[in-house]
Amino acid sequence: MGTLLKRHRWIAPLALLAPGILWLLVFYVWPAFQMFIASFWSGSLETGFTFSLSNYTNYTEAIDQFSEQYLRSIVYAGTATVLTFLIAYPLAYTIAFKGGRYKNLLLFLVVAPFFTSFLLRTISWKIILGDGGPFLGLFKDLGVLPEDSRLLATPIAVISGITYNFLPFMTLPVYVALEKVDIRLVEAARDLYAGPWRPGGAIVGALLGGVLAGVLGVVFAWSWPLMAAAGALAGGLIGWLLVSESFVRVTFPLSLPGVFAGSLLTFIPAIGDYVNAEFLGNPETRMIGNVIQNKFLTQNDYPTASALSFTLMAGILVVVAIYARILGTEELSTGGRV
């Protein structure tokens, strides 16, 4: 056995890999291929399906018919990714650098809500954001919002739901990346006069905040100049007060792998998500996941559903491929978590 292993060095990794990889090949790669075939079917469940290459029209028709939902999915997932970043980065930074002895407790608090089911959390948001719910009720009682204002069944509700549900996917990779930053580097930078970054921080913060809030305003159909102004003010203040040169030049660049991994881990499931749009949205906020789910399970329209799925998958793979070019495949499968 020992000599055999020594002579055929490739046997050991192969034996380790074989069972899992085989499982993935049979139950991931093969179904994906099957689905690719199915996207060239015509017919229905009752009459049976026939395969023909000329059915590539499935793709053109599907994309043509549902381009609105594709676009919406990209916008919602993108917005949610930016929001998770804005919430997760300061959170992860505080836990990593200021957590002290509460570090583990804070990490637990971040992860704990996600031990409960995805569905339950989303339904809970439905209660919170509901027309008679605690959130709207409070603001209506205070007279800040008009009586007939709604949150549920709006893009805001759907995007907030996605943001909430994928928050740990951003927080944890960013935290791990920040945790790895050698504090001595930061101290060295401070010793070399990389102190507060007053004018620069304020200007960059105001610009970034303004642009981000303006885009958010457009997505949420709020007044975007107002949003941009508010964002610029907030960003400027934060940049002026909190951002130091050592952060900009040392800490932030070192945490970028975590940010990349987190964005990917948030954006990908978010773009195919249908649960949030189902519970928190309305027909006007349907995402591509809802269309696929409906086509597959309710209408039994397998060809169109397959074509839609495959287009979505291909799109995501392009994004991943671009990421892989930048980061390398190693970084991908470790998710920046090593």
Place this chain on the structure above:
Amino acid sequence: MTARATSLETGRSRPPRTARVQRLADRYLLLVYTGLAVIYLLLPVAIMILFSFNDPAGKSNFVWQGFTLKYWLHPLAVNGLPEAVGLSLILAFLSTLAATALGTLIALALVRYEFRWRSATNSLIFLPMATPEIVLGASLLTMFVSIGAAPFFPLWFGTILIAHIMFNISFVVVTV
């Protein structure tokens, strides 16, 4: 840290009021933000627990009506609930067992050995995570339907288990 030390460290002097604002912000702003974020994270769970004591007038449980313990008196008396919980537990146990075993083996191979198909393997591990769940489930469904025979069709416990294991392997590899 005193104001003098700060100004020494940054190498420039500044009016003391700005320094005070900055120190306050530095000390508390992030902590306050973190506190708010944690509240945001825990809110849905708290609401869920709170509303389990709600006494709704009709069927929907979306508006607070009054306090009751009645839903906690016989938590397993809901039709089909004990079976469903049992099935979930068995499914979770089996898929964790299988996915952990398969995933750990792959992770071992990836860490311990250099081999030719390494980067291809890495990509294959990442792909299921990069595929939306709806697409994963749908493609498995297409395959099961087109095989159209036991043990894959009609769908049963085993097919759910297969899907769960497939979905979880990558997460095990990444974490281990």
